[in-house]
Amino acid sequence: MADLRSDFVGIKxxxxxxxxxxPPTDKEYNVRRAYEAGWGGVVWKTLGSEGxxxxxxxxxxxGVIYGAxxxxxxxxxxxxxxxxxxxxxxxxxKSVKRDYPDRALVVSLMVPCDEASWKAILPLVExxxxxxxxxxxxxxxxxxxxxxxxAVGQVPEYIEMVTRWVKQNTRMPCIVKLTPNISDIxxxxxxxxxxxADAVSLINTIxxxxxxxxxxxxxxxxxxxxxxxxxxxxxxxxPIALNMVAEIARSEATRGLPISGIGGVTTWRDAAEFMALGxxxxxxxxxxxxxxxxxxxxMISGLSDYMDRKGxxxxxxxxxxxxPKVTDWQHLNLNYVTKAVINQDDCxxxxxxxxxxxxxSHQAIAMDEDRTFTVKDEECVACNLCVDVCPVDCITxxxxxxxxxxxxxxxxxxxxxxxTTHPNNPSSANFCGVRPAE
Amino acid sequence: MTNSQLxxxxxxxxxxxxxxxxxxxxxxxxxSAHEASVAADRCYFCHDAPCMTACPTSIDIPLFIRQIxxxxxxxxxxxxxxxxxLGGMCARVCPTETLCEGDCVRMESxxxxxxxxxxQRFATDTLMAAGRHPxxxxxxxxxxxxxxxxxxxxxxxxxxxxxxxxxxxxxxxxLKPGGLNEFxxxxxxxxxxxxxAEVEWLLQIGGITVVQNWQVGxxxxxxxxxxxxxxDAVFLGMGLSGVNALNLPGEELxxxxxxxxxxxxxxxDLATLPIGRKVVVIGGGMTAVDAAVQAKLLGAETSTIVYxxxxxxxxxxxxxxxxxxxxxxxxxxxxxxxAIHAVEGGLEVEFARTETTGAGLRKLDDTFRLKADxxxxxxxxxxxxxxxxxxxxxxxxxxxxxxxTSLARVWAGGDCAVGGEDLTVTAVAEGRDAAEDIHQxxxxx
Ligand SMILES: Cc1cc2nc3c(=O)[nH]c(=O)nc-3n(C[C@H](O)[C@H](O)[C@H](O)COP(=O)(O)OP(=O)(O)OC[C@H]3O[C@@H](n4cnc5c(N)ncnc54)[C@H](O)[C@@H]3O)c2cc1C
Ligand SMILES: Cc1cc2nc3c(=O)[nH]c(=O)nc-3n(C[C@H](O)[C@H](O)[C@H](O)COP(=O)(O)O)c2cc1C
Ligand code: SF4
Ligand code: SF4
Ligand code: SF4
Numbered sequence: 001m002a003d004l005r006s007d008f009v010g011i012k013x014x015x016x017x018x019x020x021x022x023p024p025t026d027k028e029y030n031v032r033r034a035y036e037a038g039w040g041g042v043v044w045k046t047l048g049s050e051g052x053x054x055x056x057x058x059x060x061x062x063g064v065i066y067g068a069x070x071x072x073x074x075x076x077x078x079x080x081x082x083x084x085x086x087x088x089x090x091x092x093x094k095s096v097k098r099d100y101p102d103r104a105l106v107v108s109l110m111v112p113c114d115e116a117s118w119k120a121i122l123p124l125v126e127x128x129x130x131x132x133x134x135x136x137x138x139x140x141x142x143x144x145x146x147x148x149x150x151a152v153g154q155v156p157e158y159i160e161m162v163t164r165w166v167k168q169n170t171r172m173p174c175i176v177k178l179t180p181n182i183s184d185i186x187x188x189x190x191x192x193x194x195x196x197a198d199a200v201s202l203i204n205t206i207x208x209x210x211x212x213x214x215x216x217x218x219x220x221x222x223x224x225x226x227x228x229x230x231x232x233x234x235x236x237x238x239p240i241a242l243n244m245v246a247e248i249a250r251s252e253a254t255r256g257l258p259i260s261g262i263g264g265v266t267t268w269r270d271a272a273e274f275m276a277l278g279x280x281x282x283x284x285x286x287x288x289x290x291x292x293x294x295x296x297x298x299m300i301s302g303l304s305d306y307m308d309r310k311g312x313x314x315x316x317x318x319x320x321x322x323x324p325k326v327t328d329w330q331h332l333n334l335n336y337v338t339k340a341v342i343n344q345d346d347c348x349x350x351x352x353x354x355x356x357x358x359x360x361s362h363q364a365i366a367m368d369e370d371r372t373f374t375v376k377d378e379e380c381v382a383c384n385l386c387v388d389v390c391p392v393d394c395i396t397x398x399x400x401x402x403x404x405x406x407x408x409x410x411x412x413x414x415x416x417x418x419x420t421t422h423p424n425n426p427s428s429a430n431f432c433g434v435r436p437a438e
Numbered sequence: 439m440t441n442s443q444l445x446x447x448x449x450x451x452x453x454x455x456x457x458x459x460x461x462x463x464x465x466x467x468x469x470s471a472h473e474a475s476v477a478a479d480r481c482y483f484c485h486d487a488p489c490m491t492a493c494p495t496s497i498d499i500p501l502f503i504r505q506i507x508x509x510x511x512x513x514x515x516x517x518x519x520x521x522x523x524l525g526g527m528c529a530r531v532c533p534t535e536t537l538c539e540g541d542c543v544r545m546e547s548x549x550x551x552x553x554x555x556x557x558q559r560f561a562t563d564t565l566m567a568a569g570r571h572p573x574x575x576x577x578x579x580x581x582x583x584x585x586x587x588x589x590x591x592x593x594x595x596x597x598x599x600x601x602x603x604x605x606x607x608x609x610x611x612x613l614k615p616g617g618l619n620e621f622x623x624x625x626x627x628x629x630x631x632x633x634x635a636e637v638e639w640l641l642q643i644g645g646i647t648v649v650q651n652w653q654v655g656x657x658x659x660x661x662x663x664x665x666x667x668x669x670d671a672v673f674l675g676m677g678l679s680g681v682n683a684l685n686l687p688g689e690e691l692x693x694x695x696x697x698x699x700x701x702x703x704x705x706x707d708l709a710t711l712p713i714g715r716k717v718v719v720i721g722g723g724m725t726a727v728d729a730a731v732q733a734k735l736l737g738a739e740t741s742t743i744v745y746x747x748x749x750x751x752x753x754x755x756x757x758x759x760x761x762x763x764x765x766x767x768x769x770x771x772x773x774x775x776x777a778i779h780a781v782e783g784g785l786e787v788e789f790a791r792t793e794t795t796g797a798g799l800r801k802l803d804d805t806f807r808l809k810a811d812x813x814x815x816x817x818x819x820x821x822x823x824x825x826x827x828x829x830x831x832x833x834x835x836x837x838x839x840x841x842x843t844s845l846a847r848v849w850a851g852g853d854c855a856v857g858g859e860d861l862t863v864t865a866v867a868e869g870r871d872a873a874e875d876i877h878q879x880x881x882x883x
Contacts, residue, residue, distance in 0.1 A: 068479035348546035351485030371488065391482050392547050 002307035004300060006040060006315055008280045009173045009198040009258050011131040013040035013104035016315055017271065017299050020262050020283035021046050021108035021134060021177075024293070026082060028092035032099070037293035038300055041104025043201075043283060046081035046136045047089055049111045049121060054080045054143075060221035063210030065236060072290045074236030076210045078221065078228055080142045081110050086124070094128040106175065110136040110148050113158060115165045122170040132173035135166060135197075137188070138204025140181050140231050150204070153179035156191035163195025175260060178202040178244075180237075185244040189254045200248065201260035201283060203241045205231020234286035238264030242277055249278025249323045266295070268302025275315065276322035330419040337406045337413050338382040338397040340364070340375045346394035347373060353386035353395060361385050378407040443715070443739045446783060448811050450712045452737025458708045461735040465626045465761075466530070466556065474560040477553045478507035484543055489554060492541035494858065494867040495522035499538060503557055515565035516572045518558055523597045523870070524590055526566060526636050527619050528863045529559035530628045533724075535757040537863070566635070571642035576603040578645075581880045584609060584669040586654050586662075589617020590862045591675030591852025593640055594869030595876075599673075600645035602877045607669070608646060609660075611653035617677055619862065621700040624728040626735070655823045662825045666847055671876045674835060674843070674850040675869055678819035678860075684720070688778030691785055695719060695729035695816035702732055714812030717741045718787050720775050721816030723753040729814045730767045741767050742808060746774040746792055746799060770808075774801055778813055785810045821854055831856045841872030849876055 006016040018041035019025050019034055026045040034042060048054060056079055065074040082089060097105045107130045111117040125133055137153030144151040152158045159176060166174050176192035178185065180203040189200050207229050209219045219227030241263025248254045261279025265271050266287040274282050287295050303315075312318065342353070342365075349371040357365040364379035365386065375386075387395045400406060400413045419425050423432035441451045453461070469477060481503040489499045497518050505514035518525035534540070534555040542551035565572065581604045585592045588610035596606045614620050619633040641648070652659045654676065665672045681694040705711050717733040719726050722745035734741040743762065745752055749771045752759060763769065773789040787808045790801040821834055829836040829844035834856045841849040851868030858864035 069476055348543040349488065350482045350543040351487075352482060355485035367486075371486075 002304040002312060003314060004040075004304055004307075006281050008104070008260065009132070009175070011041070011104045011106065011173060012102070013281070014102060015040035015296075015300055015303075016275070016281035017296050018042060018104060018106075018260070018281060018283045019288060020285040021136065022285040022289070023079070024285060024288045027084065027089075028096050031092075031096050031105075034288075034293045034296075035096075035100045035103050038296045039103070039293065040281075041106065041131075043106045043108050043134050044089065044093055044130075046108040046110045046139075047086055047121070047125075048081050049117055050086050053083050053085055056080055056083050057223050059223040061230075063220045063230060065210055065234075072234060072286070074210065074232055074234040075286050075289065076208045076221075076230040076232045077205070078141050078223075078230040081108075081136070081139070086121075090124055090128055093125075093130055097129045097131075104132075105130050106132045106134050108134045108136050108177070110139070110143060113147060113152055113162065118162065118165045119169050122166065122172075126170060126172060130172070132175060132198075133166065133170065134175040134177050134201060135162060136177050136204070137162075138177045138179040138202075140179060140205060140207045141229060150179040150181050150207075153177075153188055153204070154182050156187045159188050159191040160195040163192050163197045167196035173198040175199045175201050177204055177262075179204050180240060180244055180263075181207045185247050186251045186254060189248045189251075189257065193254055193257050197257075199258035199260060199280070200254075201262055202244055202248070203237065203263040205233045206237055206240065208232035233263065234290070235264045235266050235270075238266075238270060242273060245274060245279055246277040246323065246326045249320060250326050268299045268306065271299055272303060272306060272318055273322075275318045276320070277326070278320045278323050280319055332418060333416045334419060334422060335414045335417050337400040339377050339380050339400065340382065340384075340386050340395050341398045342373055342375060342386075343394040343396070344372065346392055348392055348394075349373070350391060352389045352391065356385045356389045380408065443737050446715055446811070448712045448714045451709045452713060453709070455709065457737070462626050462629060462708065464629050466559075468563050469553075469556050469560045471560075474506055474511070474557060477557055478503045480544065481507070481552045482543060488541040488543060489538040489552075493538045494861070494863045495525075495528070495870070496867075497521045497525065497538075497558070499554055502561060503552065503554070506557055506561055511561045511564040512568065512570070512572075514557075514561035518561055519565075519572060521870075522863065522866050523594050523640055524619070524636065524862065524866050525558055526562040526639075527590070527623075527628060527633065528866065529555050529562055530632070531619075531623050532861070532863050533755045533757065536755050566639055571639060573597075573601055573643055575601055575644055578605075579603040579880070581605070581670045582607070582668075583671045583673060583876060583880075584665040585673045585675060586610075586665070587617060587675035587677055587852070587854075588612075588615035588637070588648060588650075589675055589677050589852060590619060590865035591677070591854075591869035592617070592673065593637065594866040595673045595675060595849075595851065595873040596646050596869075597640055597643055598870050598873035599876060600643045602873070604645070604670075604877070604880065606646045608648045609652040609654065609665075610648065610650050611656075611676075611679070613650050615648055615650065617675075621703055622696060622725075622728075623703075623862075624699075624732060625703055626732075655825070662828075662845070662848060670847070670880055672848045673841075673869070673872055673876065674824075674848065674854060675852045675865070676822065677853045677865075679822035680820035681815070682818040682820055684775060684815055684817065686775055686777050688780070688785075689815075691778045691780060692720070692813040692815045695721065695725050695814040696819065698729055698814055699725070699732065702736075708736060711736060713738050714810065715739045716784070716808075716810050717812045717814065718808050718810040719743045719814045719816055720787070721745065721814075721818075722747065722751070722771075723816060723818075724755075724758060725819075726814075726816035727754045727758045727762045727767075729816055731762050731765045733812070733814070734765050734767055738812075742770060743767060744770045744773050744775070744787070744789060744808070746772070747794065748772055773806075774799070776801070776805065779807075785813060787813055819853070819860075824854075839871075840875035841868055842875065847879075 004015040021043040025042045063076040067073045139149035143149035176197040211220045259279045261274030262283040265284045271282045423430045483500045502514040502517040538554045539551035585608045616633040713736040717738045719730040730741045730743045777788045779786045791804040835850040837855045841851045849872040851872045852865035853860045
C-alpha cells in the first residue's frame with residue numbers, strides 16, 4: 001500500500017482527502033465520525049463573528065440535478081455559514097483537535113470586511129490549536145448580499161487586503177478559498193498571493209438555479225413560493241474546477257502557489273486528476289453528502305492502488321505532473337491525425353454513434369443492412385463524438401503514423417506543426433492569403 | 439372443503455380460497471413509478487431501434503420509454519396506442535422474449551433486455567386508470583363497414599375505421615367481445631377482467647356498434663353476401679373457431695384445451711371448477727402450456743405436457759416452458775399419442791416414443807401409458823366455416839399484404855388469415871393495416 005501522507009503548507013494529514021467546509025464539518029459529532037471513517041482532514045464549517053449567529057431558512061435548502069437512475073450529479077444550496085454560536089464551535093474544535101492530533105483541522109472564516117473583525121476572531125481560533133485558517137471568499141448566495149463571501153472574492157483588491165490583515169495577525173497558515181463566479185480565476189489567485197496567502201483553495205460553489213417548479217413557477221428549492229440562486233457543486237462542476245486549478249497552476253504569476261483542489265471530487269480518480277493538475281490535496285463535500293463519510297475508503301484504496309501500479313511512492317509524484325501538458329489551443333499539433341475504429345466484436349449495434357455522426361457530425365459512419373456500423377476514414381474528422389456516446393465503450397481512436405496518408409485530406413501525416421505557423425493564420429509568417437491593406 | 443389435491447377423479451374445490459387467489463394473481467404485476475423510472479433509464483434510445491423493428495405493430499419503443507423517463511407516461515401511452523390500440527393487452531401477453539425484448543441491444547451487452555413489456559404496461563395502465571381515451575374521431579364519412587369477430591384483429595380494425603370517421607358494426611358469435619383476450623389468454627396474464635375493461639375503453643372512440651351472438655353463416659343471422667349488401671366493406675377477423683382432431687381411438691374421452699380455458703376464464707368462482715387429480719395435456723404450444731399450468735394452479739396433483747417432438751422444437755417459447763416447469767408441470771417430449779383408454783377409476787393415455795428422421799417424425803414400437811383423470815388436447819386450432827367463394831391457402835383465408843381477400847370489398851386479418859404468427863399483436867397489426875387499406879379504398883371511390 002502506497003504512502004498517502006500529505007503535507008500541505010506545513011499541515012500534515014495521513015492522506016490528502018479533506019472534507020470541505022460545509023455541513024459535513026459543521027459540528028464535533030460529524031467531524032469525529034469523519035475522522036473515524038478515515039478522512040485525513042477537515043475544514044470546519046465557516047465561522048462568523050461573535051454575537052447572535054446567522055439563521056438559515058427552515059424550508060428546503062438544496063436543489064438537485066440527476067443523472068440516470070436518480071444518481072446525484074449536482075446539488076445547489078442556499079445555506080449560509082454556521083448557524084451555531086461561535087463559542088460552541090470553538091469549544092468543539094479544541095476538543096476534537098486534542099483527540100485527533102494527527103488529522104488536519106483547518107477553520108474556515110467569514111467575518112465583515114474590516115480589520116477589527118479579523119483581529120478579533122483570529123486569536124480565538126489560534127487558541128483551539130487548529131492547524132490553519134481558510135478565508136471563505138466564495139459563497140455566492142446570502143452572505144454575499146451582506147458584503148461577505150463572493151462579494152469579497154470578486155474584488156481582487158479586497159482579497160489582497162483581507163489576506164494581508166490575516167497574515168499580519170496570526171502565525172497560522174492561511175488558505176484563501178476562491179469563488180468561481182468570476183471571469184478570470186487567475187486575478188483573485190494573484191491577489192491572494194500578493195496578500196501573502198500560503199495557498200488558495202478552489203472552487204467554492206457556482207451561482208445557479210437548478211430547476212424551476214412548473215406548477216408554482218418558481219425556482220427550486222422553493223421557500224414559501226419563492227426561490228433564489230444558490231451555489232452549485234458536485235460531479236457536474238468538476239470540469240470547471242479542474243480548468244480553474246490548471247489555470248492557476250500554469251500561470252506565470254501564480255506558479256508554485258499551493259492549491260487545495262475542490263469541486264466534484266467523488267472518486268480517487270477525480271482526486272488524482274486534481275492533483276495532476278497542480279492541487280496538493282483535495283477537499284470533498286457533495287460526495288460525502290450523497291454517500292456518507294465511508295466514500296473516503298474507496299478514495300484511499302483507489303489512490304494507493306493506482307500509485308502502486310505506477311510505482312509511485314509519494315503523492316508528490318502526482319502533484320502537478322499534468323501541468324506542463326496543459327497548453328493553449330494554438331500550440332496543439334495540427335498534423336496529428338486519428339480515426340475512429342469500431343470494435344465489431346463488442347459493438348451491440350445500438351446505432352448511437354451513427355445517429356450522432358450522421359445527424360450532427362460528419363456523416364462518417366456507415367450503417368449496413370444487418371446493422372454493422374463502420375467508420376468511413378475518408379470522412380472521419382476524429383471529433384470523438386461517437387466515442388463519447390457509445391454506451392459500451394467499443395470505439396477507439398487510431399493514431400495515423402507519420403507518412404500514412406489521411407484518406408480525408410489526401411495528405412500524408414507530417415511533422416509537428418501548429419497554428420502559429422499555419423498558412424491559413426493571418427498572423428503567421430507563412431500566411432497564404434492576402435492581408436488586408438494596412 | 440372436503441376435496442384435496444389427492445381426491446381421485448375430476449372434482450372441484452381441491453384448494454383453499456386463499457390458494458386459489460394466490461395462484462391466479464397477476465404473474466407480472468405493474469411496475470411502480472420508481473421501478474418504471476429505473477427500467478426506463480436503461481434504454482439507449484437506439485437509432486432505428488431493433489426492438490421497434492421486432493414489434494409487429496412497430497411501436498416507437500425508444501420514444502415511449504423516453505417519455506416515461508421524462509415523467510410523461512400518458513404521452514408514452516399515446517405513442518404506444520397510436521400504433522397498437524390493444525397495447526395494454528399486448529404488454530401483458532406478448533412473448534416479448536421472442537419479439538421486442540429478444541432484439542433489444544441490451545441482450546447483446548448484458549443478456550438482460552430493457553423491460554419493454556413492463557414499461558408498456560406502466561404507460562398504458564397509467565392512461566387507462568385516468569379513464570382517458572386519447573383519440574378522437576375524424577368527421578363522419580357516409581361509409582359503413584361490417585367487422586366479423588370482436589377479437590384483437592376485429593377490434594383493431596374497427597377502432598381504426600371508426601377513428602377515420604366510418605360507421606362500424608362488429609358482429610361476434612360469442613356472448614362477450616374480446617375474442618381470445620376474453621376466452622383464451624391465461625387468466626394470470628390479464629386478471630381483474632382486464633380484457634373487458636380494455637374493450638370498453640376502446641369503444642370510447644364512438645361510432646362502433648357491437649352485435650353479440652351473431653355468427654356469420656348461421657341460419658337466422660346472415661352471410662358475408664348479406665353483409666356486403668348492407669355495408670361498403672367487410673373485415674373478417676373471426677379467428678380459428680375449430681380444433682384439430684386427434685384421430686385416435688378414444689379421442690372422445692379428451693377435451694379441447696381451449697374449451698377448458700374458456701370455461702376457466704369465464705368462471706366467477708374457481709373453487710367450483712372441477713379439475714382432474716392427474717391431468718395430461720397433448721401438444722407443445724402456448725395453449726398446451728396455459729392449459730397444463732392452469733390445471734396445476736387449480737389443484738391438480740400432477741399436470742403433464744406430452745409433446746411429440748423434441749423440447750427444442752416446442753412452439754412454446756423458452757420463457758413459457760420455464761414458466762411451466764416453475765409451476766411444477768411435467769414435460770415429456772418425443773412421445774405421440776396412439777390411444778386413450780377408459781380403465782377402472784379413470785383414463786390411460788397410450789403414447790409411442792418418436793424419433794425424427796430425414797423423412798419426418800416416426801413413431802417407434804416402444805409405447806407407454808400415462809394414468810389420467812382428465813386429458814386435454816392442444817394440437818392446433820382450425821378455421822371455422824367460410825363462404826365457398828373465399829380462397830383459402832393452407833387452411834386459412836388467403837390475403838395480400840394489405841389483407842385483401844379474393845372477394846371484392848372483403849378483407850381479413852388475425853388468426854383466420856394467412857401470414858404472421860398467431861399472436862395477439864400480429865392480429866392487431868393486421869386489423870389496423872387492413873383498416874387503413876379499407877379507408878383508402880372507401881375514400882378513393
Ligand atoms: C389458449 C391460448 C393462449 C394464447 N396466449 C397468447 C399469449 O399469451 N400471447 C399472444 O400474443 N397470443 C396468445 N394466443 C393467441 C392469440 O390469442 C390469438 O392470436 C389472437 O387472439 C387472434 O386474434 P383474432 O382477432 O384473429 O381472433 P380471436 O381472438 O380468436 O377472435 C375471433 C373472434 O371472432 C368470433 N367469431 C368466430 N367465428 C365467428 C363467426 N362465424 N361469426 C362471428 N364471429 C365469429 C369469435 O367469437 C371471437 O370473438 C393464445 C391463444 C390461445 C388459444
Ligand atoms: C450545503 C453546502 C454548504 C456549504 N457551505 C460552505 C461554507 O460554509 N463555507 C465554505 O467555504 N464552503 C461551503 N460550501 C462549499 C463547499 O465547501 C465546496 O467548496 C463545494 O461544495 C464544492 O465541492 P464539492 O463539489 O465536493 O461539493 C458549501 C457547500 C454546500 C453543498
Ligand atoms: S470521430 Fe467524429 S467524425 Fe469520426 S466517426 Fe466519430 S463522430 Fe464521426
Ligand atoms: S455506439 Fe457503440 S455499440 Fe452502439 S452501434 Fe456504435 S459502436 Fe456499436
Ligand atoms: S433496443 Fe433496447 S435499448 Fe435500444 S431502443 Fe430498444 S429498448 Fe431501448
